[in-house]
Amino acid sequence: MASITTDVLVIGGGATGAGVAWDAALRGLDVVLSDRLDLSEGTSGRFHGLLHSGGRYAVKDPDAAVECIGENVILRRVASDNIEDTGGFFVTTPFDDPEYAGRFMQGCRDTGVPCEEIDVSVALAEEPRLNPKISRAFRVPDGSLDIWKTVWSMARGARDRGARILPYHETVAIHRSGDEVTGARLRNQRTGEEIDVEAGVTVSATGSWAGKIAEMAGIEGVRVLPGKGIMIAMNHRLVNTVINRCQMPTDGDIIVPIRTVSVIGTTDVHVEDPDDRTIAQDQVDAMLEDGERLVPGFKRARALRVWSGVRPLFEDAKADNVATRDVTRAHALLDHSQRDGVGRFVTITGGKVTTFRLMAEDTVDAVVRLLGRGGPCRTRTQAMPGSESGRYYHVGERLERKEEHLLDDQLVCECELIPRKRLEHGFKQRDTRNLDDIRRYLRLGMGPCQGGFCIYRATGILHQLDGMTAEDADNTLREFLEERWQGVWPVLYGDQLRQMRLHEWIFQGVLDVERAGR
Amino acid sequence: MRYDVVVIGAGVAGLAAGARLAEKGARVCVVAKGVGSTHLAPGTIDVLGYDGDGRVESPSSALPAFVSRHPQHPYALVGADSVGPALEWFAGCVESGPKAGYRYVGSLERNTLLPTAVGAARPSALVPTTMAGGDLTDAAPICVAGFRVLRDFHPALCAANLARAGHEARSLELEIDTGRVEENALGMARHFDDSGFRGRFAALVSSQLKAGERLGLPAVLGVRDPQGVLTDLEQRLGRPVFEIPTLPPSAPGLRVYDVLKAALRAAGGRLVIGAEVAGSTRDGARVTSVSARASGRDHVYEARWVVLATGGVASGAIELDSDWLARENALGLPLSGAPTEGSARFDPDYFAEQPLNRMGVTVDSSLIAEGTENVLVAGASLPGAISWREGSGEGISLSTGYAAAKTVLEREGATAAA
Numbered sequence: 016m017a018s019i020t021t022d023v024l025v026i027g028g029g030a031t032g033a034g035v036a037w038d039a040a041l042r043g044l045d046v047v048l049s050d051r052l053d054l055s056e057g058t059s060g061r062f063h064g065l066l067h068s069g070g071r072y073a074v075k076d077p078d079a080a081v082e083c084i085g086e087n088v089i090l091r092r093v094a095s096d097n098i099e100d101t102g103g104f105f106v107t108t109p110f111d112d113p114e115y116a117g118r119f120m121q122g123c124r125d126t127g128v129p130c131e132e133i134d135v136s137v138a139l140a141e142e143p144r145l146n147p148k149i150s151r152a153f154r155v156p157d158g159s160l161d162i163w164k165t166v167w168s169m170a171r172g173a174r175d176r177g178a179r180i181l182p183y184h185e186t187v188a189i190h191r192s193g194d195e196v197t198g199a200r201l202r203n204q205r206t207g208e209e210i211d212v213e214a215g216v217t218v219s220a221t222g223s224w225a226g227k228i229a230e231m232a233g234i235e236g237v238r239v240l241p242g243k244g245i246m247i248a249m250n251h252r253l254v255n256t257v258i259n260r261c262q263m264p265t266d267g268d269i270i271v272p273i274r275t276v277s278v279i280g281t282t283d284v285h286v287e288d289p290d291d292r293t294i295a296q297d298q299v300d301a302m303l304e305d306g307e308r309l310v311p312g313f314k315r316a317r318a319l320r321v322w323s324g325v326r327p328l329f330e331d332a333k334a335d336n337v338a339t340r341d342v343t344r345a346h347a348l349l350d351h352s353q354r355d356g357v358g359r360f361v362t363i364t365g366g367k368v369t370t371f372r373l374m375a376e377d378t379v380d381a382v383v384r385l386l387g388r389g390g391p392c393r394t395r396t397q398a399m400p401g402s403e404s405g406r407y408y409h410v411g412e413r414l415e416r417k418e419e420h421l422l423d424d425q426l427v428c429e430c431e432l433i434p435r436k437r438l439e440h441g442f443k444q445r446d447t448r449n450l451d452d453i454r455r456y457l458r459l460g461m462g463p464c465q466g467g468f469c470i471y472r473a474t475g476i477l478h479q480l481d482g483m484t485a486e487d488a489d490n491t492l493r494e495f496l497e498e499r500w501q502g503v504w505p506v507l508y509g510d511q512l513r514q515m516r517l518h519e520w521i522f523q524g525v526l527d528v529e530r531a532g533r
Numbered sequence: 534m535r536y537d538v539v540v541i542g543a544g545v546a547g548l549a550a551g552a553r554l555a556e557k558g559a560r561v562c563v564v565a566k567g568v569g570s571t572h573l574a575p576g577t578i579d580v581l582g583y584d585g586d587g588r589v590e591s592p593s594s595a596l597p598a599f600v601s602r603h604p605q606h607p608y609a610l611v612g613a614d615s616v617g618p619a620l621e622w623f624a625g626c627v628e629s630g631p632k633a634g635y636r637y638v639g640s641l642e643r644n645t646l647l648p649t650a651v652g653a654a655r656p657s658a659l660v661p662t663t664m665a666g667g668d669l670t671d672a673a674p675i676c677v678a679g680f681r682v683l684r685d686f687h688p689a690l691c692a693a694n695l696a697r698a699g700h701e702a703r704s705l706e707l708e709i710d711t712g713r714v715e716e717n718a719l720g721m722a723r724h725f726d727d728s729g730f731r732g733r734f735a736a737l738v739s740s741q742l743k744a745g746e747r748l749g750l751p752a753v754l755g756v757r758d759p760q761g762v763l764t765d766l767e768q769r770l771g772r773p774v775f776e777i778p779t780l781p782p783s784a785p786g787l788r789v790y791d792v793l794k795a796a797l798r799a800a801g802g803r804l805v806i807g808a809e810v811a812g813s814t815r816d817g818a819r820v821t822s823v824s825a826r827a828s829g830r831d832h833v834y835e836a837r838w839v840v841l842a843t844g845g846v847a848s849g850a851i852e853l854d855s856d857w858l859a860r861e862n863a864l865g866l867p868l869s870g871a872p873t874e875g876s877a878r879f880d881p882d883y884f885a886e887q888p889l890n891r892m893g894v895t896v897d898s899s900l901i902a903e904g905t906e907n908v909l910v911a912g913a914s915l916p917g918a919i920s921w922r923e924g925s926g927e928g929i930s931l932s933t934g935y936a937a938a939k940t941v942l943e944r945e946g947a948t949a950a951a
Contacts, residue, residue, distance in 0.1 A: 303855055314855040425684050425715040435684075468685075468780060471650070475687020485693030489651070493884075500883035507879060508853045512889075516847035517573070524921030525575055525778060527653035529884050532697035 017210045019179070021047045022389075023382055024198055024214035026186050026228055029059035030166055030368050032220035034375030034394070035382075036178050037169035041397055042379060042389040046178035047212050048170065049201050051185035053452050055166040058222050059368060060455060061324030063246045063280035064273035065257060066090065066098055066158035067369040070105055070130060071264055073122030074115070079345060079367075080126035086370050087156060089395050093372075096402040097165040099409060101272050103157025103257035104138055105130075106149040110308050111262040116151045119261055123155070130155050142254050144310045157257035159273040161408065162368060163455045168399040175400070182452075184210070189217065189232040189360075196232050196351075196360035216382045218361045222327035223289035225364040234355045239364050241289040241325035244281035245298050247506055250317035250463050252410070253277045253310050260309065267305025275410065275430070275462065276319060279306045289325045294505045303506075317510045319463060320502035329365035346374045350381050359385055427476065428469035430462020438476060448483055450474065450495040463511070465499050467518045471526065489531045496522055536562045536803075538941055539823055539836040541810050541863050542850070544569020545927055546912025547842030548793035549934030553622065555802035557942050562834055563797060564825050566809040568790055570844060570913070574926065575649075575778030576752065576785025577657035577664065578623065578637060580616055581608075582644060582924020592658050592928070593617070593641040605869075605891075605917040607929045610898055611936040616928055617641055619935035620659060627661075630792040634760035636662050646670060648677075648749065650686055650779035652694025652702075656924055661785055663754050663763050666747055666775030674701035676742055677749040677777065681708050682716050685780035686751035705741055709734060721753035722784035725762050735769035742770065752776035752785050759788060808832060810843075810863040818906040820864065838907050838941045841866070842934060845893060845913040853889070861894055861914070866902045869895040869916040890919045899940050900933060909937040 023039050025032045028050030036048040050056065069083035091098060107116050123130035131154045138152035139145055170180050184201040187209065191197065198214040219228040222239070229237035252272045260268040266282045282298050299321055306313030329347035346366030351357040363378045376392045383389035398405070413432040424434040441457045442448070450473060453459050459473060460466030470492060478488040507515060522528050540551040543565035551563040581592040581599060589595045596613035603609055608616065624637045637659040639645045644656035646669040654669050667675075675695060679688035692704035711724055724730045742748060748766075754776050755762035766774045778785060797804055808825035815821060822835040843850035843863050851868065853859045857878065859871035870892040872878045879887050893916030895903040900915070902908040911933040913920065920926035 318855070422714055425682075427684065471780060472684050472687070474651075475690045478687065478690045478693065485652075485690060485697055488690055489694065492651075497883045501881065504879035504881065508855050508857065512853055513846055513849055516845070520570075520573060520847060520921050521780060523884070524924075524926075525573075525780070526649045526651045527655055528651055530653040531649075531651040532694040533653070 017208070018213060019047065019210065020213045021045045021179070022215045022386060023047070024212045024217045025049065025220055026199065026218065027220035027222065027224070028054035028166070028170070028182060029057050029220065029222060030055065030162055030371035031222070031363055031366070031374050033166040033169040033173075034371045035218055035220055035363070035378050036173040036180075037399070038375045038379040038392060038394045039382060039389070040173040040176040040178045041393040042383065042391070044382070044386070044389050046173055047181060047214070048173065048178060049181040049184040049186065051183070051204065053182045053455060054170055054180070055163050055455060058324045058327065059162050059166060061322055062162065062368050063269065063271045063278040064159045064162070065269060065271045065369070066160040067367070068103055068155040068157045069126060069128040070103065070119070070123060070153075070155040070157065071259060073126050073128055074118050075263060077122065077126050080122065080128055082345075082370050082373060084126065084128045086373055087158070089372060090160070091158070092405070093394065093396065093398050094165055094168070094402050095405050095407050097161045097168060097399070098407055099159045099273065100407045101157065101159050101255060101257050103155045103259060104142065105153040105155060105259045105261040106138065106145065106309075107151040107261045108146050108308055109148045109150075111260055113150060115262050116153070119153065128155060142256055142258065144253055144312070145258065146309055146311055151261065153261065157259070159257065159271050160368065161274065164401075165399070167456060168401050172400045186228060186231065189228065191233060191357070194356055195358040216359050216361060216385045218363065218378055218382065220363050220378070222364055223325045225327065225362050229362055232351070232357060232360055234351055234357055237349065237362055238330040240328040240330050241286050241291075242328050243284045243286045243291065243323050243325050245294055245302065245321055245323045246278050246280040247299065247302055247321045248276045248278050248319045249313070250276060250319045250511070253313065253316060258309055267302045270306065270309055274458065283326070286325065291325070292323050294321055294323055296505060299505050315509070317463070318506040318508070319465070319511060321506045322502050326367070327364045346370065346377075348374070348377050348381060350385070352385070361385070427472045428459050428462070430464055430469070431458040433457050433459055433469070435476065438473060439480070442477060442480055448477060448480070448487060448491065450477065450491045451498055454495070460495065460499065464514060465503060465518060466495060467514065467521060470495055471521070485532055489528065492528055496528070534562070534833070535835045536560045537836065537945070538838040538840060539564060539834045540840040540842060541565065541823065542569060542842035542844060542912070543804065543806060544571060544842060544844055544848075544912055544930060545789065545793065546930035546934040547840065548790070548797055549619070549623065549931050550840045550842060550911055550937045551802050552626065552793055552796040552800060553935055553938035554941060555797055555800035557938070559941070559945070561797070561802040562805065563802060564805045564808050564810060564823070564834060567806060570848065571786040571790040572783055573781040574783055574786045574789070575655075576661060576783055576789055577647065577778070578620060578659035578927040578931070579656070579924040580620070580641060580658040580928030582656035583922065588656055589644060591643055603917065607915045607918050607933050608925070610896065610900060611932050615936055616932045619931040620928070622935060623931050624659065626796040627792050631795045632759060632788060632792065634764070635788065638662060638665050648691060648695055648777050650691055650751070650777055652691040652698070654698065658928065661759070661788070663759050663776045663785065664752070666773035667749055667777060669700060672701075673773070674743070674746050675749050676703055676705060676746045678705040678707055678738060679751060680716070680721065681706055682711050682713065683718065683721050683751060683753070684715050685718055686777070691749070691777065705738070707737055709737060717782060718751055718753050718779055718784055719756070719782040719787065721751065722756045725753050726755040726757045728765065731762065731765055731769070735766065739770055742772065747773040747775065749775055749777050752778045752783065754784070756784050756787055813864050818904065820905055820908050823864070837945070838909065839864070840909045840911055840937050840941070841894065841902065841914055842911040843914055846889075848913070850914055851892060859892060864908065866894045866908070867904060868892055886919060886922065891917050893917065900937050909940060911937045
């Protein structure tokens, strides 16, 4: 069996794990980053895309608000290419307690979240689809964050500094020697090969799965409460500013414009199994009604897809059956030598996407203490790869780039404007033969046609790459179609239903991909 | 404007009903929002390719049992015997149509298996002469050639899947200059209508072909004169050449549209495209006129009979809204197979049968829409079928369009006699 040695093994390739890898690599440490699936396939890749200003927590959780605005400012500096500076509004709708606005303003003042009340007419002029019956409006520095781009930008940055990035490597055992963790055994999910990683420190950045990894290390009582939330992506930018309802946080009260869509979120339901991704129809229907309150006509707009993610809420001596939104959103860093007498093992869980960098910083500070070496944190000032210019992403960016090559490169995906060369390069850069990995990497097939045209093209292109058999190509195509459908059918009505009929017609009728090669 | 029959919808069903009625002397107007699904379809005439999971060898043998097991299916309404005459009529339209020498071959007795663009074997009852050479029961080796410039066809994947399924197949990707960086199938088909382009293509490909190989190309062998294009290529290359349908827009589908449109017009029927029917007037159970918006104003078409052939969900004829209410948009006719409150609307398995798929306008056994006495329904507007899974789309459209025409003619005849 192959074995490798490293300073830090990071289990879990979400925003936090990738952040730990990036932070540790910048401090001169050798890193292995592993995930049982693709990077950001779990909770990180399943959120609404909101870069919090902190306004949402200003009343309810002032500490979280302070963390959010601090990280918001830092990320705008170091991850600008992954951020769209949409700005955000908090608006008092007829459905909200008008008293809350005053507490909200006070909360923002207390926590340092920049907040300015604007005239309702100004808000409506900027966002004409907004409910015209809003009574107050406040401007805050919310934004939207492309988490896949962020995670891969950090992973690439770490790799450029020597880190080994191992997606699709499941942790099958945590190695212990006496009262220390010495590393882990990983299994390559694609080849079945196993590899032993001997690590100076092992970090579990596995979010809602942290309890399971801790148990593998023989540690009991790391309890993470998975809180499931659903989100719905609408086909258009119904708004261009993040819209929050000015009330105590509840279900369906945020709309985030991100890339070419707008996402409404979210719900919060305690689940036992963090891999539970079922979508309840009544929650979908309720979410559409919630959208209607913020943007009249929302229900008649075209819904693209729905998905769910599980927040890792670290349980802090509270009962099981509390509503999960009331459990702390703060992150938990567990140095198991102090907590359980098990050395060289750290768990980071809880928290939220906006504060992933801070979580990574705290974690690597602990790693440096345990290793006894490594420099100071640099992620506050060091731009991630791609963000060196300090320019924000803007929604017309891909079109601009495509227009330069209108006459010399084919377009594979019209919805997301992906040229053929970019796709071929993406397959190589990611070293993957999986269409869903490429979806997360380039957003292939995420537009209104949900892969209706581009996925056949991409499969044909992929099949021509080295070492790809027709069988593998057929399988990844079928898996992609099946995976897309999971997020489509619970919100399938109107024009999207019509679109999916064309989709079925193409894949099941014209091409018959189900019977290809049989 | 007064007609004997107004047909709403210009897909295979609407054009077939309209052309057939016009042939028999009725004053017919076909009114449509746009062209139908012909432009998306492979251009084959599929009658029954699959019965459940099993592939159908002979539609004529399988149909009687199929209709007895599916009494709500359109084939059950029109009768298994009615498919043959409708197909014969269509084949006649093609032969006497505007594309010289272009024909449909095959029969209801035996499905022809043709390769799809991913190399799956697809069963069709009738296939155009430009595709017939792709018959997969023929053992001759296949070379599948594609064009780098055509994004919508990938010959290597097609050939590799044919090989996996036991056929002798290989592929070529050709670099041919069309003056553009990307083309769709229709764009390529227009190039193939040009003899100079065909000469360049033949010069490029001929040296790369092996003796005894037949040549499979994406379905781009011309729009104007497909038989001329086929004959020319077969002569230049000295071997059978055939088309493989791929992503829309479909050149063979466009030819089907051209043929049926020509049949309608030759018989004196009128075709109005770009006019969406959005209103109607009634006298009791009779629809006496429909109105369609075109060029910014409403046009009223009075008629004794209306044939609704607007398609199903895919065409926008039937809509499901976010409150999960379904409606038929042109005439507001009642639907069958729409989801009921609380029942599953979709199956989480993409490849499973979806509960909504059989939704359509409720009709009696004569295809007359519920609540009316002079509206006939044809094609994908009918409930009870899942054409793309059954491989039955054109068979249903032709046989129900043809049957709707027959019903009108019979009843008008009865009225005249009385």
